[in-house]
Amino acid sequence: MSHTDQQAAYVLHGRPYRDTSLIVDFFTLEYGKVSAVVQGARRPKSKLRASVQSFIPVQIAWRGRNELKTITQAEPVAAMMFLNGDALLCGLYVNELLSRTLQPFDPHPQLYVYYQYVLNELVSGEDIEGALRTFEHRLLDELGYLPELGNQLDDQIYLLNVEQGFAALSGSGVSDKQKPFCFYGWQLNAISDDNYENLQVRRASKRLMRLLIDRVLGHQPLRSRELFQKM
């Protein structure tokens, strides 16, 4: 396919290309991650500048037979909603997570909706943490990296093996080595429902998502996470 109609998209990341252009990674509703050259986007007066900013919904069209497309049209469909402060760093984290995990032209329309949800939560600032956990949960699920979570016995302790999923822990006590991988059944049930009202569930969920995401990413940690650690 060498041509598209207008596609709903968000900018995940842009990097300079030649003197005045950008290569932008878009997260599109119908095609998943699409990388494209946006010609002249770095010219001082380019009208495309507003369309290559992260966190605003844009409509784009592209052409080209190779994996790297060329944008023929791009315009924002909503007013700029600038994320501020910690919410902005969270936004960069979500974008980095998507950039690292999505494969080109692998569509995830459901995840796109969750992406919009998490951005809205970042703007409203009401429950950023819950929104991030929900998004991570849905991302792992969509990409097929989520072990079966729900229907666990509330009081049972489960041990996570990131490759094989959860196994009920039997016998006497939990060793220090196992501790980071242990979760109560009731915590997993709550996470499965994205119910993050309980503080312990939040903590458990953060720990669980991190273990699972790290497994997906391999040895290269997320850089945006380091920013939070330094704050």
Place this chain on the structure above:
Amino acid sequence: MSFSPLIQQLITALRCLPSVGPKSAQRMAFHLLERDSEGALALSEILQKAVAEVGHCRQCRTLSEHELCEICKSESRDRSILCVLESPVDVLAIEQTGGYNGLYFVLSGHLSPIDGIGPEDLGIDKLLDYIHATEINEIILATNPTVEGEATAHFIAAQVKELGIKVTRIAHGVPVGGELEFVDGGTLAHAMAGRRSLL
């Protein structure tokens, strides 16, 4: 047609300049060789000298051939106020407005986690050392009004939170997604005047 190796090398070398494509590089090469060999020699000499001698000011990190740049050295600058920028070109842009008389600190760009660029890569650690070592009481964060520029400003603001320093961010009038070096002087002066407090 192909050029002799030396001419070809010159053309290729000229293409390291921004906005210089193969055609312009050819034109420049022929101009230098045929019409202005004196200018070409002067250029090559000063280029070599500049590249060898220009480094970064040890205090503000802007380009300078002295250990301490003219601005940092100047007696007439207000040493209580520090403007943080993404690149040396931005110093020039703000100097040209004529409305600012404090000191600068130049980062090497902005935070960009996806590109693997973190605080140390920008010299934020050096900025913090500098702030701790001096008696600055206001910091103007004049990083670009892009997502990454905002993130950089926020990160720095959070790092200096405990120091009781006034932290402001330029905002007014600078177009979203814009880069400081391309903003006209009037707009930029306005932006400096209309800076808002981050902390």
